[in-house]
Amino acid sequence: MRPVFRLLSTELIERIISEARDILCNLGMEIHNDGILSMLSDHGASVDSGKKHVVFTADIIDKALKTAPDSVKLDDVMGRQTHDLTDHNVYFTPGSAAINILDPRSGEIRKPSTADYVEYAMLISRLDNIASQSTAFIPADVHEKISDSYRLFLSLLYCEKPVVTGAFTIDAFNVMKDLQLAIRGSADELRKKPLTIFSCCPTAPLKWSDVTSQNLVDCAKYFIPVEYISMPLSGFMAPVTLVGSLVQHTAETLSGVVLSQLTQPGTPIIYGGSPAAFDIRYETTPMGAVETQMIDCAYNEIGKYLNLPTQAYIALSDAKQLDAQAGLETSMGATLAALSGINSISGPGMLDFESCQSLEKLVVDNEICGMTLRLIRGIEPKEDFPAIPIFEELLKEKHLLIADHTRKYLRDEHYFPGTVIDRANSSRWKEEGSLTIGDRAKLEIERLLDTWEPTGLSDDVLAEMTVMMKEEAAKFGMDSLPHENL
């Protein structure tokens, strides 16, 4: 039996959805994009273009929910399917878009460079329990106008896993889409084998900016999957109660579903988010707070009720270092998320309120993910009944270390974490240098980077992508790209 964790009753889910729909159909939303306002108007919504305001109708919400697919599949750079975001399937992806990195060698928190990004992408390619990469931080050594497309470019160059990403401007979408077309060969192939998920964020409360709403529409045109990242802050930019925050999250996310599905019926979408409790003592948005994680798990139940794939920023921490807080918050989030069946679980590697990525933490989190993935496979009998024969064997042989039953099920029944998780006895631990988890993580990073292998992309495709990226960089006065000098 797959273990499942639930927080909401069906009655409560239905009431939250109904209240959210009432908000959209009475209070409406601000959408700062004339094209979208006009499209909504064409579908019967009441639009005030001067105030950039729209009031939805029950009809367009129903229509959108009807055409939204219940599964999103992803393929890696080489065209192999890696994800089927549906039902209670679970996949981990690193937390994304940090502005800092925790330097694995000096321990300093600093702005990341292209060299850091390349190491990150290489490392992700070697972490088995993290199924996709995200454009996890923003290289500070390129023009800010290409910092979004350049990180996608680097990801596609150094790691084959699908990418969770996003554009910072309307124009950047074009090259980000073209890079994917270069890999797939045609728009039709890209539609059949999606390679990326774009995060598109409404602004709390109840607002879409020009850029994010346009990104959403542009993705829909190419059937590029989108995850909506609604961010209610309980007690600040959202009601203080978890139910109140859920109503807001539902309204904002449903509006995204409408925008995508009216643009392109059937375009793949993901019911995501990054809500947070608001800590009024520090004026911060703790991602490791249990209430944040509860809102995440609860909106996932709402998404499932609506038959939509789900996502959340949940397996992460607000600690500044790889310390006990980093471990406990990440583990709690990852465990709850996996038990809830959040399909795409974002967070590994992330510290400091989604603002700092850490390679050491990624290596440790990879083990958290591994243990969590084991947990949700649950407990199933495997040639355990009748029980007498195996116990006869045990009594006869005195141990079962090399029994057929052991050999058959050892690796399936037990997850064996890598060396970052300390399972040595204390004598061995001392003899091997009394290493802390940070020390072991640093060694593991070096080991994994040393054994990295280039992706299977052809030279022609790489050359085509490089030309695209260089043309984009040239628009902003850069005549070379930093990765070429590594």
Place this chain on the structure above:
Amino acid sequence: MELLNQISFNLQNGFDETVVELTKEAVKKQIPPKEILNNGLIAGMNVVGAKFKNHEIFLPDVLLAARAMNGAMEVLKPLLIKDGIPIKGKIVIGSVKDDLHDIGKNLVAILLKGAGFEVIDLGNDVPAEKFIRVAIEENAHVIGMSALLTTTMPVMKKVVDMAKDEGLSGKVRIIVGGAPVSKEYALEIGADAYSYDGANAVETVEGFFAEGS
């Protein structure tokens, strides 16, 4: 040589019957037993040991390889003795008096055997005198003792002291292990070495012989 590589490969994969067959074939083809041992069996066990240490394979894989090694040794041992080739080393092993825990000790014995040593397992609840007597009778190179209780650990000191009295110091090395035992305790009682687990015990014993040669 292809046949020896095959022995090594099959041993690494724990195919004991094949390893025994291939060893017999090698003997038939007049390959010197010492060469079969060193370039086939021990070469394979070295790969297994390195992979185990690196977490690439697990204990059951090591034990299966050890089982294959033992099977092949049954074939080779008489020939090695006939050729006057000394066996790798003889170890007397047991859990000390009043200690009935022998899981860890058994594991160490299996792994030592797998590494090509001759192991005389005295079982559990072994009195100090018996360790000494058997070691002398059998011309053993090593005495290995295990204790799982703080109350039985003093037997280890007794064996070390008796070995000294019998003039075995320098001839018979003494290695100790078990959950309450530590490196510090081993030093304190005058034992030659301490091991924290089975694989480490094999490494330590290998170390004795490397020093010796």
